[in-house]
Every structure is written in structure tokens, then in C-alpha cells.
Amino acid sequence: MMYTLPGRRAVLGLFLVFLLLPIYWLVNMSFKTNVEITSTMSLWPQHPTLDNYRVIFTDPSWYSGYINSLTYVVLNTLLSISFALPAAYAFSRYRFLGDKHLFFWLLSNRMAPAAVFALPFFNLYSAIGLFDTPWAVALAHCLFNIPLAVWILEGFISGVPREIDETAFLDGYSFLRFFLKILMPLIAAGIGVAAFFCFMFSWVELLLARTLTSVNAKPIAATMTRTVSAAGMDWGVLAAAGVLTIVPGAIVIWYVRNYIARGFALGRV
Amino acid sequence: MTLGLENVSLVRGAVDHLRDVSLTLARGSLNVLLGPTLSGKTSLMRVMAGLDAPTTGRVLVDGRDVTGIDVRKRSVAMVYQQFINYPSLTLFENIASPLRVQGRPQEEIERRVRETARLLKLEPYLGRTPLALSGGQQQRTAIARALVKGADLVLLDEPLANLDYKLREELRAELPRIFELSGAIFVYATTEPSEALLLGGRTICLSEGRALQTGETPAVYHRPKSLRVAELFSDPPLNTVAVEKRDGSVAYHGGGTAPANGLYAALQDGPYRVGFRAHQLAVADGTGKTAATAANGHHVFPAMVALTEITGSESFLHLRRDGANWVAVLPGVHEFLPGQTLEAALDPDDVFIFDIEGRLVAGPAGS
Numbered sequence: 001m002m003y004t005l006p007g008r009r010a011v012l013g014l015f016l017v018f019l020l021l022p023i024y025w026l027v028n029m030s031f032k033t034n035v036e037i038t039s040t041m042s043l044w045p046q047h048p049t050l051d052n053y054r055v056i057f058t059d060p061s062w063y064s065g066y067i068n069s070l071t072y073v074v075l076n077t078l079l080s081i082s083f084a085l086p087a088a089y090a091f092s093r094y095r096f097l098g099d100k101h102l103f104f105w106l107l108s109n110r111m112a113p114a115a116v117f118a119l120p121f122f123n124l125y126s127a128i129g130l131f132d133t134p135w136a137v138a139l140a141h142c143l144f145n146i147p148l149a150v151w152i153l154e155g156f157i158s159g160v161p162r163e164i165d166e167t168a169f170l171d172g173y174s175f176l177r178f179f180l181k182i183l184m185p186l187i188a189a190g191i192g193v194a195a196f197f198c199f200m201f202s203w204v205e206l207l208l209a210r211t212l213t214s215v216n217a218k219p220i221a222a223t224m225t226r227t228v229s230a231a232g233m234d235w236g237v238l239a240a241a242g243v244l245t246i247v248p249g250a251i252v253i254w255y256v257r258n259y260i261a262r263g264f265a266l267g268r269v
Numbered sequence: 270m271t272l273g274l275e276n277v278s279l280v281r282g283a284v285d286h287l288r289d290v291s292l293t294l295a296r297g298s299l300n301v302l303l304g305p306t307l308s309g310k311t312s313l314m315r316v317m318a319g320l321d322a323p324t325t326g327r328v329l330v331d332g333r334d335v336t337g338i339d340v341r342k343r344s345v346a347m348v349y350q351q352f353i354n355y356p357s358l359t360l361f362e363n364i365a366s367p368l369r370v371q372g373r374p375q376e377e378i379e380r381r382v383r384e385t386a387r388l389l390k391l392e393p394y395l396g397r398t399p400l401a402l403s404g405g406q407q408q409r410t411a412i413a414r415a416l417v418k419g420a421d422l423v424l425l426d427e428p429l430a431n432l433d434y435k436l437r438e439e440l441r442a443e444l445p446r447i448f449e450l451s452g453a454i455f456v457y458a459t460t461e462p463s464e465a466l467l468l469g470g471r472t473i474c475l476s477e478g479r480a481l482q483t484g485e486t487p488a489v490y491h492r493p494k495s496l497r498v499a500e501l502f503s504d505p506p507l508n509t510v511a512v513e514k515r516d517g518s519v520a521y522h523g524g525g526t527a528p529a530n531g532l533y534a535a536l537q538d539g540p541y542r543v544g545f546r547a548h549q550l551a552v553a554d555g556t557g558k559t560a561a562t563a564a565n566g567h568h569v570f571p572a573m574v575a576l577t578e579i580t581g582s583e584s585f586l587h588l589r590r591d592g593a594n595w596v597a598v599l600p601g602v603h604e605f606l607p608g609q610t611l612e613a614a615l616d617p618d619d620v621f622i623f624d625i626e627g628r629l630v631a632g633p634a635g636s
Contacts (some may be wrong), residue, residue, distance in 0.1 A: 163353040166320055169340050170347055171414070172370040185357035 023246070029239035037235045052240035062241065065220035068134060070248070072209070072217070073202040075138035076145060080198045081191060083142070084149035089179070091150065092157040093165065103154075106147035117143060118211045125212055136212040137219070141205060145198040152197065152263055156190025157183070189256075193263035196256045200249055220245055270331050270344075270421045271296055272317060272454055277326035279312050279478075286312035287323070288478040294454050299445070299470030301486060302458040304501060309478040310458035314424045317456060318345045330421075343422075346415035350427040352407035354399035360386075360410055361395040367418035385417040388447060405436035416451055425457045429464070441467055462504045466490060474498045496544060496627035505547045505585060505596040512541050519568070519617075523591025527568040531617025532631040541630070544621040547598040551614045552586060567614040574605040588613060 029037055030052050031045040040046075056062040090096075091103050121140045125131045130139070160183065168178040184191065210222040224241050253260070272294040279287040287309050294300050302310045315321040316328060319340040328336045335343065346367075354363050361382055362369075368378045386392045389409040399407050408428055415423050429437045445468055448455050459465060465472050465486055472486040474493075482489055482498045493499035500507045511522035515538050519529045529536070551567070572588040572595065579585075584603040588595040590613075597613065605611070622631040 161351060161353060163349045163351060164355065166340075167347065167349075167353050167411075167414075168355075168366075170318065170320075170345055171367040171418070172341050173366075174341070177370070182355055182357070186355075 026239050026242050026246075029235060030243045032236055032239075034234065034236050037239075038233075049236075052236040053244075055237045056240055056244065062220075062223060062237075065218055065223035065241075066244065068213070068217045069203065069209075069219040069221070072134035072137040072141070072219070073199055075134055076141045076202045077195050077198045079138060079142055080145040080149045081195055084146050084153050084194065085179075085184075085191070087146075087150045088153035088157050089183070091154045093162065103150075106150055109147045110144055114144070114205065114207045118208055121208065122211055131212060132214045132216050134217050137209045137217065138202075140208045140212055141198075141202045144205075145201055148197055148201070149194040152194040153187065153190055155262075155265070156187040156193075160186050189259045189262075192256045193259045196252050196260070197263055199252050203245075203249060270454065272422060273327075273329035273332070274313075274317070275327045275329065277313075277316055277323040277328065279309075279316060279321065280324045285478050287316065290326070290478070290480045292473060292480060292483065294456065296454065297452050299448050299455045299457065299468060301465040301468055301470060301472045302456060302475055303460075303462065303465045303472050304458075304475030305460055308475040308501075310475055311426055312478070313475065314347065314426050314456060314458060317422065318347050318424055319343050320347075344418075344420045345422045345424065346418060346420040347424040348408070348411045348415050348426065348428045350430050352399070352404060352411060352431065354407060354410050354414070356398060356400050358398070359395065360391060360397055360399065360402070363399060363410055364391075364395075364413045364417050366414060371418070381417055385413045388416070388450070389413045389443075403436075405432055405440060408432060409440070412447075416447065419451075420453060422454045422456070423451070425455065427458050427460065430460070444468065462490070462502045465502070472502075474501060476501060492629070492632060493621065494629055496542060496621075496623045496629075499544050499621055499623075499629075503544075503546050505598070507544045507546060508550060508593075508595040509542055509544045510593060512543050514538050514541065521568070521570065523593060525568065525570040527617070528566075530566050532620060532622055532633075533617055536622065536631065540625055542623045542625065542627070543615075544623060545615060545619070547585065547596045549615070549619050550588075550595060550597040551616070552588075552597050552599065553612045567616055569612050569614045571610050572613045574607055574609045574611065576607060577603065577605050579603075 028044060031048045031050070032042075033047060033049055033051070036042065036046055091099060117140065121136070122131070125136045125140075130136045164182065164186070165178065168182050173182065204221070206219075206221045206225075209219040210225075213219060213222065220241065224238060224245075256263070272292075274290055274292045277287055277290045278285070290309075290313060302313060304310050312321070316323050319328070319335065319338060322337050326336075327334050330343075355366065358366065364382045364385060365378050368381060373381075382395075383392065386395055389412060391406065391409055391413060394402055394406060399410055402410070408431075412425070412428065415425075429440055432440065441464065444457075448468075448470075455470075457464075457468060457470075469486050471484060472489045473483045474481045474489060474497075476497050482494045489498065490502055493502055496507075496509070513520045513522075514529055514533060514536050517529050518526055519533050520526050552572075570590065572590040574586065575589040575594065576587040577584055578587070579602050581602070582600070584599045584601065586597045586599060586603070586605060588597065595613065619633045621629060621633075624630050
């Protein structure tokens with residue numbers, strides 16, 4: 001028998017409202033006209049309109065922001081996972097000189113503020129012609145995402161008994177075939193979680209993304225901040241852009257929702 | 270093929286896992302590695318398989334040195350104590366996996382997997398994944414995968430240790446038949462003397478990384494070369510007592526003197542250690558009738574009952590005698606009161622006598 005707090009549901013309900021209010025307000029605004037937003041306070045749109053969304057989907061300066069962001073985010077996620085997988089396997093299965101220090105050093109990379117790296121990256125990428133390309137941002141984000149992915153995947157790989165590797169080798173599997181056919185299906189959840197964390201970091205990171213791009217690869221977050229100052233206050237369009245920025249994360253999180261907790265524990269149960 | 274190990278040692282850091290092991294395993298033989306945990310059974314198997322390279326020494330297959338050759342290039346299969354299967358594949362694909370890697374044609378794979386599955390009674394489950402099965406079925410899957418590829422060397426590392434009693438009995442009874450059908454060299458590691466006796470074949474007694482004695486299983490059981498071998502090949506644990514032979518009589522440590530008859534007769538005067546298994550120790554049963562008495566030359570001691578364990582068909586009687594614990598086994602159910610004193614008797618022709626270095630100097634004849 002579990003003892004329940006009286007009014008437990010009410011407390012939870014209040015908390016939920018508190019959490020969802022800003023998001024609701026954003027959605028609310030995105031369906032309003034600018035006049036309604038600035039003149040009255042209404043709990044729901046009095047004259048619902050899709051114009052704000054129409055602007056975003058038709059104006060190249062808006063939708064190219066999404067395309068740019070998605071391009072470097074996907075690039076970064078693919079790069080991070082494909083480099084982190086073999087590294088995580090090595091950290092999990094082999095002992096080599098300085099492995100523990102190297103492993104910790106990887107994580108400590110994440111402790112450095114992005115601002116520290118903005119200048120060297122800017123200078124370096126300008127020099128080699130990567131500036132203002134999706135690759136610039138994708139590679140820069142690897143600095144933060146590969147260590148995280150290595151940590152998460154190492155935890156998941158260490159959860160697979162070493163005997164499975166040995167059995168596969170005794171069965172005659174080549175290393176690559178074992179890795180692709182046996183190991184990767186076993187840590188599919190871990191790969192999903194690691195990919196999610198890479199995706200989320202890269203998607204919301206603003207500083208490096210803005211510094212390393214100007215026109216051609218301008219990410220959506222930068223477009224949003226620049227609009228505030230340039231085109232006066234187009235609140236409705238801005239709100240619609242905000243809603244659309246939340247959507248990809250929500251979609252990705254849906255697929256890994258059952259494993260997220262293990263991801264936060266860096267794959268360690 | 271024959272498998273030979275020449276002076277194999279395995280050192281990891283400061284720990285000696287194997288010390289100077291030399292063995293020859295014949296074609297089609299069943300070999301039991303018997304030893305307590307940490308005696309080096311798994312290390313030895315890993316060296317045999319080629320998963321670990323020995324620190325010194327050589328591994329020979331048909332006289333050819335294969336030390337350091339990759340496991341993929343050897344004809345070896347291994348079953349672990351934990352149930353190791355590929356969780357993402359169905360049972361069929363699990364068993365088929367070595368054949369798939371070898372690139373066999375589909376109909377051959379189909380035929381051989383079904384044959385092996387039938388042998389191990391796995392046919393109804395071929396479409397399931399391993400984690401949907403019981404422990405016994407999972408382990409049978411691992412055994413099937415080891416058998417299906419027709420490896421020359423099949424290593425089983427305590428395959429039944431993690432199974433419950435019933436399943437263990439069932440699988441254990443099937444194993445010798447399965448071994449016979451395959452014709453490979455089998456190596457079976459276990460901590461249990463009864464398992465070694467049940468499987469037969471040859472036994473290699475391991476202790477602290479050394480192969481102490483190798484031979485036909487019954488021969489090793491009946492004629493342990495040393496106290497250590499007798500100890501690890503006895504379950505319940507070997508009873509021991511220190512004795513001193515002097516002037517035609519034997520003084521048992523902790524009280525009791527008897528004439529030096531039986532095996533003691535031929536010994537020189539001096540200190541010895543006597544070992545005897547539970548069934549070699551007779552006790553007076555509940556009715557007070559002594560099975561063996563001093564009158565027919567047996568050595569009789571008073572001993573105190575500490576505990577009786579009843580399994581149903583047998584009773585294990587734990588006796589306490591001057592700080593030492595002895596165990597006797599009696600057929601049927603017997604109730605003794607703890608603290609009760611009764612008479613325990615040894616047949617002087619049916620004990621193992623070791624010198625103070627632990628070498629066997631006299632043992633029961635015949636067997």
C-alpha cells in the first residue's frame with residue numbers, strides 16, 4: 001500500500017502547467033498576428049492565422065536556416081558516432097598506456113567553454129576555406145560531441161560481455177563483420193542515445209555556429225537572433241520559427257525516450 | 270588432431286595463472302579439467318583455444334607449433350560458464366553463425382543446424398531469440414553452436430555451473446552421448462568431482478596453475494598421487510588426520526591408538542597423514558550396531574555429532590573430533606542428535622596414507 005500525498009495530482013498538475021506555459025505561449029503567439037500580440041493579452045489566438053508559418057516556409061532566408069542547421073547537425077552526428085564507436089570499443093576492451101587518463105581527458109574537453117575555441121576555429125577555418133560551410137560547424141561540434149559519444153558508447157559496450165566478442169572470433173568472424181553484425185545491433189540503443197545527445201548539443205549550440213558562418217551556412221538560431229535586431233519586431237514569425245526549432249528535438253527524443261536516462265548516466269547502469 | 274601443451278606458463282602481472290603445464294590430448298578424447306575456482310582451468314582453456322598466448326611454452330596441434338596463431342585460423346569452439354549467445358539473432362541464426370561465416374551453401378546450413386538442434390532438443394525454439402529461453406536452453410544453444418561447426422577442439426568451461434539442479438542433471442546425462450557422436454577433442458572444466466566421474470574419459474587435476482595428475486578418470490579417483498589431488502577429487506571434502514606409526518602401533522592425532530595392521534603394516538615408523546573419503550568412514554547406526562568393529566581389525570574412535578544433512582537417499586553426518594571435522598555418508602535417512610557421541614571406524618585396508626610432503630605412500634588395493 002502506497003501512501004499518497006493529498007492533492008498529489010493537483011501539485012503535479014501545477015508543476016506541469018508551470019513547465020509547459022512558456023512553450024504554450026510560444027505556440028500561442030505563433031498563430032497570432034503581430035497586432036494581436038502587441039495590443040492585447042489573449043490566452044488563445046482570437047484570429048488564428050498560419051501566415052507566420054507561411055513566411056518561414058516560403059522565405060529562403062528563413063527556411064535555408066533550417067536546412068543549414070540540419071545539414072551540419074546530421075553531419076556532426078554521423079561524424080561523431082562513426083569516430084566514437086571504434087574509440088569506445090578500444091577504451092572498453094583494451095588496456096593501453098595512459099588509457100584512463102586519455103579517457104578522462106576526453107570528458108574534460110566538454111568542460112571548456114565553447115567561446116574558448118571560437119577564435120582558433122574561426123582563424124583556422126578561414127585560412128583553409130572551411131569558413132561559412134556546414135563542415136565548419138560540424139567539425140567544430142565534434143570537439144564536444146565525440147568525447148560525449150565515446151563516454152556513452154563505452155558504457156554500453158562494456159555492458160556487452162567480452163565473451164561475445166571471443167565467441168564471434170572463434171566462430172570465425174572478421175573484426176569488421178563482428179562489429180557490424182554482432183556488436184552494433186547489441187548496442188543499438190546506446191548508438192541511438194549517443195546520436196540523440198550529439199544531435200541536441202549541435203542543434204542548440206549557438207556561439208560556434210554563429211561565429212563560423214556568415215551567409216551561406218547561417219543556422220536557424222542565428223537567423224532568429226539577427227531578425228530581432230534587423231527587421232523590427234516580427235513577433236509572430238519569430239514565434240513560429242521557435243516552434244519549428246523545438247520540433248526536431250521532440251521527434252528525436254521520442255525514439256530514444258526509453259534509453260535517455262542511461263544516456264545521462266553515460267551508458268553506465 | 271592431437272593437442273599438445275609444452276611447459277606452458279601464463280603470468281599476468283604478479284599472478285601466475287599457469288605454471289609449467291605439459292599435456293597431450295588425444296584425438297577424439299574427452300578430457301576433464303578438475304580443480305577448484307582460481308586453479309587455472311579457464312586460463313588453460315584460453316591458452317588451448319588461442320585466446321591468450323602463453324607467457325612461455327608452446328601449443329602444438331598435430332605436432333605443429335600454433336602458439337600465437339589467431340583464433341580465427343584454428344578449429345576451436347568454446348562454451349562459457351555464462352550463457353553466451355548473440356542476443357540479437359534467432360536461435361537458428363545463432364547456431365548457423367559459424368557456418369555462415371565459413372560461407373556454406375544454404376541447404377547445408379539448414380541441414381546441419383537442424384541436425385544439431387535435434388541432438389540438443391532445441392528444434393521447437395529455432396525461431397526465438399536466446400533471451401526468450403530458459404537458462405538450460407540458452408546453454409544448449411551455445412553448445413549447439415560449438416558443435417555445429419565440427420571443430421577439432423571443443424572447450425566447455427563449467428558449462429553447467431550456472432544451471433539449476435534439474436537442468437544440470439538432464440544436460441549432464443546427455444553430454445557423454447553428444448561427445449561420442451562428434452569425434453572431436455573435448456575439454457570439460459568443472460569444480461565438481463562427481464561431474465568428472467560421471468563424464469569419465471581422462472581427468473587432469475589442476476591446482477594453483479599446475480597440472481598435478483593426469484590419467485583415466487577412475488584411476489585418478491582411486492589412486493590420487495598426492496594429498497592435494499585426493500582433496501580436490503573428493504566431495505564431500507576429504508577427511509584427514511595426522512598419525513604416527515611407532516613400534517607396531519598407530520597413534521591417531523587427537524586420541525586413539527590401534528595396532529598397525531592393514532596398509533599400516535608395511536610402513537616405516539614415522540609421521541604420516543591419512544586421508545579417507547566420506548564413504549570410507551563407517552559409523553555405528555542409530556540402533557547401536559557398529560558396522561565395523563575393533564574386533565575385525567578396524568580402527569575405532571569416539572566422535573561427536575555436529576550436524577546431519579539429509580538429502581533423501583543419503584545422510585551426511587558431520588563429526589567433530591579434536592578440532593577436526595569429519596564427514597561420513599550413510600545410505601538412507603538417519604537422525605543423530607547434535608552433541609551425541611558415537612563410534613566411527615576406519616578400515617586400515619581402505620585409507621590413503623600420505624607422507625608428510627603429501628605424496629601417496631599406500632592406498633587401497635584392487636581398484
